[in-house]
Amino acid sequence: MAPPPGGAPGAASRYGSALDVAEYFAPQRTSTDAxxxxxxxxxxxxxxxxxxxxxxREVDQLARWLGEDAFRALVTRANLSARARNAxxxxxxxxxxxxxxxxTTSPADGVVEGVVITAGPARTxxxxxxxxxxxxxxxxxSLGLL
Numbered sequence: 001m002a003p004p005p006g007g008a009p010g011a012a013s014r015y016g017s018a019l020d021v022a023e024y025f026a027p028q029r030t031s032t033d034a035x036x037x038x039x040x041x042x043x044x045x046x047x048x049x050x051x052x053x054x055x056x057r058e059v060d061q062l063a064r065w066l067g068e069d070a071f072r073a074l075v076t077r078a079n080l081s082a083r084a085r086n087a088x089x090x091x092x093x094x095x096x097x098x099x100x101x102x103x104t105t106s107p108a109d110g111v112v113e114g115v116v117i118t119a120g121p122a123r124t125x126x127x128x129x130x131x132x133x134x135x136x137x138x139x140x141x142s143l144g145l146l
């Protein structure tokens with residue numbers, strides 16, 4: 001590696017490559033053993049997602065627990081729900097869902113896939129979530145709402 005402009009030839013060894021620096025600051029995988037139990041996050045995230053779709057919570061409030069793809073998918077779905085409510089002239093109302101059951105499986109270390117079954121006044125819904133351990137905490141990398 002060449003020394004930085006104006007630097008001494010012997011100073012090159014103390015500078016890492018751009019790849020080394022990017023890898024050091026990139027998100028780091030976390031083992032399941034180093035993470036908290038996923039069930040409370042699955043339950044709270046499910047309620048949050050249902051509130052976003054009902055129009056009583058902003059998607060940004062869930063951003064810290066969502067990966068980029070899951071966040072974008074939820075924003076798209078929330079916009080469609082808002083448009084449908086406006087077309088029908090319905091005002092947003094807090095949903096009254098209760099959690100019936102939570103099912104989880106771990107296909108790999110640092111990964112949990114879960115399904116949360118909820119019951120509301122009009123329908124029963126299932127929310128499928130894939131959690132991955134990143135930087136010492138769970139993040140939802142995929143969301144599916146049935």
